[in-house]
Amino acid sequence: xxxxxxxxxxxxxxxxxxxxxxxxxxxxxxxxxxxxxxxxxxxxxxxxxxxxxxxxxxxxxxxxxxxxxxxxxxxxxxxxxxxxxxxxxxxxxxxxxxxxxxxxxxxxxxxxxxxxxxxxxxxxxxxxxxxxxxxxxxxxxxxxxxxxxxxxxxxxxxxxxxxxxxxxxxxxxxxxxxxxxxxxxxxxxxxxxxxxxxxxxxx
Amino acid sequence: xxxxxxxxxxxxxxxxxxxxxxxxxxxxxxxxxxxxxxxxxxxxxxxxxxxxxxxxxxxxxxxxxxxxxxxxxxxxxxxxxxxxxxxxxxxxxxxxxxxxxxxxxxxxxxxxxxxxxxxxxxxxxxxxxxxxxxxxxxxxxxxxxxxxxxxxxxxxxxxxxxxxxxxxxxxxxxxxxxxxxxxxxxxxxxxxxxxxxxxxxxxxxxxxxxxxxxxxxxxxxxxxxxxxxxxxxxxxxxxxx
Numbered sequence: 001x002x003x004x005x006x007x008x009x010x011x012x013x014x015x016x017x018x019x020x021x022x023x024x025x026x027x028x029x030x031x032x033x034x035x036x037x038x039x040x041x042x043x044x045x046x047x048x049x050x051x052x053x054x055x056x057x058x059x060x061x062x063x064x065x066x067x068x069x070x071x072x073x074x075x076x077x078x079x080x081x082x083x084x085x086x087x088x089x090x091x092x093x094x095x096x097x098x099x100x101x102x103x104x105x106x107x108x109x110x111x112x113x114x115x116x117x118x119x120x121x122x123x124x125x126x127x128x129x130x131x132x133x134x135x136x137x138x139x140x141x142x143x144x145x146x147x148x149x150x151x152x153x154x155x156x157x158x159x160x161x162x163x164x165x166x167x168x169x170x171x172x173x174x175x176x177x178x179x180x181x182x183x184x185x186x187x188x189x190x191x192x193x194x195x196x197x198x199x200x201x202x203x
Numbered sequence: 204x205x206x207x208x209x210x211x212x213x214x215x216x217x218x219x220x221x222x223x224x225x226x227x228x229x230x231x232x233x234x235x236x237x238x239x240x241x242x243x244x245x246x247x248x249x250x251x252x253x254x255x256x257x258x259x260x261x262x263x264x265x266x267x268x269x270x271x272x273x274x275x276x277x278x279x280x281x282x283x284x285x286x287x288x289x290x291x292x293x294x295x296x297x298x299x300x301x302x303x304x305x306x307x308x309x310x311x312x313x314x315x316x317x318x319x320x321x322x323x324x325x326x327x328x329x330x331x332x333x334x335x336x337x338x339x340x341x342x343x344x345x346x347x348x349x350x351x352x353x354x355x356x357x358x359x360x361x362x363x364x365x366x367x368x369x370x371x372x373x374x375x376x377x378x379x380x381x382x383x384x385x386x387x388x389x390x391x392x393x394x395x396x397x398x399x400x401x402x403x404x405x406x407x408x409x410x411x412x413x414x415x416x417x418x419x420x421x422x423x424x425x426x427x428x429x430x431x432x433x434x435x436x437x438x439x440x441x442x443x444x
Contacts, residue, residue, distance in 0.1 A: 074307075077315055077318075078312050078314075078315050079312075079314070080312075080347065080348075082307070083309065085308060085309070086307040086308065086309050087307075089306065089307050089308035089309075090306055090307055093305070093306050114347070
């Protein structure tokens with residue numbers, strides 16, 4: 001793995017009273033080369049839980065698979081769906097178990113459960129921090145400014161979605177390893193929805 | 204012709220009798236039937252465990268013996284049968300609840316815990332080289348689903364109940380519960396029902412000869428009653444006729 005393979009990505013999460021929005025851009029870059037414009041960094045785990053991530057694609061995909069498997073196993077065992085916090089804690093245990101050879105990914109865990117909406121930020125070692133909004137990856141420095149300026153906890157989910165997309169767009173403008181398009185996951189008490197926002201190619 | 208049990212089918216736990224029975228497991232059930240009785244009652248406001256603690260000798264120190272084990276903050280279990288076997292299961296159950304808290308940062312669901320205990324019990328009915336656990340447990344607690352009450356047996360079966368009893372005289376106690384059970388009870392009344400049920404079958408001489416634990420849906424905490432609280436309670440309960 002060359003040094004050019006870095007956490008080149010932008011992922012944001014916005015929590016409001018109604019639910020949570022997770023968004024990430026789609027660029028997979030190997031240094032100065034854009035390997036793919038269709039990299040998926042937002043993963044729906046179950047119908048009320050999703051993650052968005054910045055890092056090595058393989059690690060993100062593996063973490064998403066581990067979480068999906070465990071969420072399903074939990075549901076079968078407990079006869080109820082896991083809470084957002086429970087799954088975030090599980091992910092934290094998985095990530096910290098690799099303390100000395102970590103998954104190279106930062107993760108945003110978002111979802112809605114009996115207690116309401118949750119957004120949890122995790123670093124590659126598995127730290128758990130609950131927050132109202134967050135930005136991860138190389139574009140985070142740009143995206144967080146947009147979120148800081150406009151976030152209100154009483155926003156509607158639609159407003160939150162617009163804000164998240166706007167933050168990712170700002171990061172794409174200024175972060176060379178972010179781009180390609182935007183994946184958005186919207187979670188509220190009715191379930192999880194996913195959509196892709198295509199970007200106009202500016203020449 | 205020999206009766207089936209004498210034809211050697213009770214010699215190993217890995218062999219079915221022609222009637223499809225595993226005799227060693229059935230015998231383990233006999234150990235439970237001879238155990239000190241224990242009662243579990245669930246109502247809308249919570250769940251209660253009550254267990255007899257027999258005075259095994261004049262100089263025995265009742266405070267040294269436990270019949271109701273707290274497994275986690277919100278769940279407890281009471282065994283009947285071979286109490287040494289029960290200890291192993293209780294230790295295992297505590298382990299399961301702790302690792303559940305470690306992994307998920309939440310209290311374990313009572314049914315899942317019961318299932319974990321019963322999976323262990325089941326293992327000992329299918330593989331040779333060891334005997335089954337000669338113990339039944341009543342597992343009671345509060346979780347996201349509300350008040351929960353389960354009874355396990357040596358085969359590894361677990362069943363949810365509104366009220367149940369295991370051990371010696373469990374038939375008499377169950378009969379009492381069937382007659383007097385009401386779901387719409389406050390926790391105090393529920394405790395009284397459990398103790399009365401136990402007292403219908405065994406002689407409760409003083410507060411040292413019974414153990415009581417309860418948890419309310421509101422508080423979600425399993426609490427063992429102190430000897431003083433039990434004494435106050437027993438004053439209200441008629442002695443066995």
